[in-house]
Amino acid sequence: MSQEILKEEERVAFGLRSLYKQYGYLPYKMSKFEEYDLYAQNKDFLRLAGVVTFNDTDGKLLALKPDITLSIVKNDADSDVKRKVYYNENVYRVSGKTGRFKELMQVGLECIGNLDLYDVFETVYLAAGSLALISEKFVLDLSHLGILIPVLKSVNSGVAFEKAAVRCLAEKNEHGLRALAEEYGVSEADTARLVKLIGAYGNPDIVLDSLESVCTCDNSKKALAELHSLWSLLKTTEYADRIRLDFSVINDGNYYDDVVFKGFIDGIGESVLAGGRYDKLLKKLERKSGAIGFAVYLDLLEGFGEKPRLADVDVLVLYNDRVCAETLAKTVRALIDEGYSVSAQKSAGGLRYKKLVDLTGGGVC
Numbered sequence: 519m520s521q522e523i524l525k526e527e528e529r530v531a532f533g534l535r536s537l538y539k540q541y542g543y544l545p546y547k548m549s550k551f552e553e554y555d556l557y558a559q560n561k562d563f564l565r566l567a568g569v570v571t572f573n574d575t576d577g578k579l580l581a582l583k584p585d586i587t588l589s590i591v592k593n594d595a596d597s598d599v600k601r602k603v604y605y606n607e608n609v610y611r612v613s614g615k616t617g618r619f620k621e622l623m624q625v626g627l628e629c630i631g632n633l634d635l636y637d638v639f640e641t642v643y644l645a646a647g648s649l650a651l652i653s654e655k656f657v658l659d660l661s662h663l664g665i666l667i668p669v670l671k672s673v674n675s676g677v678a679f680e681k682a683a684v685r686c687l688a689e690k691n692e693h694g695l696r697a698l699a700e701e702y703g704v705s706e707a708d709t710a711r712l713v714k715l716i717g718a719y720g721n722p723d724i725v726l727d728s729l730e731s732v733c734t735c736d737n738s739k740k741a742l743a744e745l746h747s748l749w750s751l752l753k754t755t756e757y758a759d760r761i762r763l764d765f766s767v768i769n770d771g772n773y774y775d776d777v778v779f780k781g782f783i784d785g786i787g788e789s790v791l792a793g794g795r796y797d798k799l800l801k802k803l804e805r806k807s808g809a810i811g812f813a814v815y816l817d818l819l820e821g822f823g824e825k826p827r828l829a830d831v832d833v834l835v836l837y838n839d840r841v842c843a844e845t846l847a848k849t850v851r852a853l854i855d856e857g858y859s860v861s862a863q864k865s866a867g868g869l870r871y872k873k874l875v876d877l878t879g880g881g882v883c
Contacts, residue, residue, distance in 0.1 A: 600631030626813035646757035655784035664741025
């Protein structure tokens with residue numbers, strides 16, 4: 519199939535699959551549904567408005583798949599060999615555009631096993647490469663919960679404060695964060711460290727240096743060192759000028775405690791890509807492995823980059839009952855062989871076309 523006639527989301531999916539194959543990721547296929555318990559037990563990870571459920575013939579409650587990662591992890595096993603898979607699957611969840619349940623195409627990858635620095639680098643690099651396939655105007659925002667979570671814990675103001683502070687950080691709401699800190703009696707020094715995270719955005723070389731005063735405990739210092747090492751690899755790539763550090767990128771701390779990231783495309787108001795390292799989810803599922811991955815939300819690309827169509831078809835072939843079917847078939851075939859798209863119709867109706875071939879005046883067998 520010529521890529522010229524593919525929809526934008528189909529073109530992107532084709533390119534992403536090719537990219538992931540180059541790095542040794544294998545295709546992963548799965549059923550359209552799972553047992554509902556899998557999603558019910560991991561609602562925090564999913565953060566979904568709802569799940570479509572139905573009863574199997576034996577009465578067991580099943581759900582149309584709202585997420586790919588959980589299915590992959592559930593059906594995987596610990597191994598000495600890292601499992602690298604990519605998927606191109608439909609999920610069933612509430613669309614961000616319509617607010618209704620919709621079948622949505624999602625492409626992504628997962629790397630599961632005893633992960634190291636290279637695995638994290640490769641995943642983040644492929645996330646940037648995925649965005650580049652969609653548009654040259656993109657930004658990949660990178661964060662590390664190993665810095666954020668210890669800083670919040672060190673304030674020692676309780677779970678309610680931490681949840682509210684996370685919301686302020688995600689919204690870059692400095693005023694709200696200062697008011698919250700005052701309400702909970704947080705010291706000026708701790709408040710200043712939290713506020714500094716809100717302003718920690720931009721060029722990683724600059725932001726990393728500014729975080730030295732924020733990372734005062736061993737865990738956060740270790741996370742900062744990991745970010746330094748990751749950036750030292752990423753800055754040598756062709757996507758270095760598209761990568762930013764941004765501590766408003768926050769995923770659920772119940773599952774993520776390491777690198778997290780989101781990707782944005784100019785012209786689309788929300789992130790089209792999201793991912794991170796989710797070792798905590800593996801631990802919850804009693805697995806010893808680590809895991810990192812991301813998903814590209816192709817439904818957000820619907821209509822993106824497409825030029826307005828001036829015609830529905832290149833050529834309209836107009837015929838009537840007097841036209842021989844053999845003549846009509848040969849005419850249509852000849853035009854298609856010349857590279858045109860063709861619609862044979864007895865009436866033009868509201869069809870838009872570039873060229874008209876009218877057989878109504880002849881072609882009788």
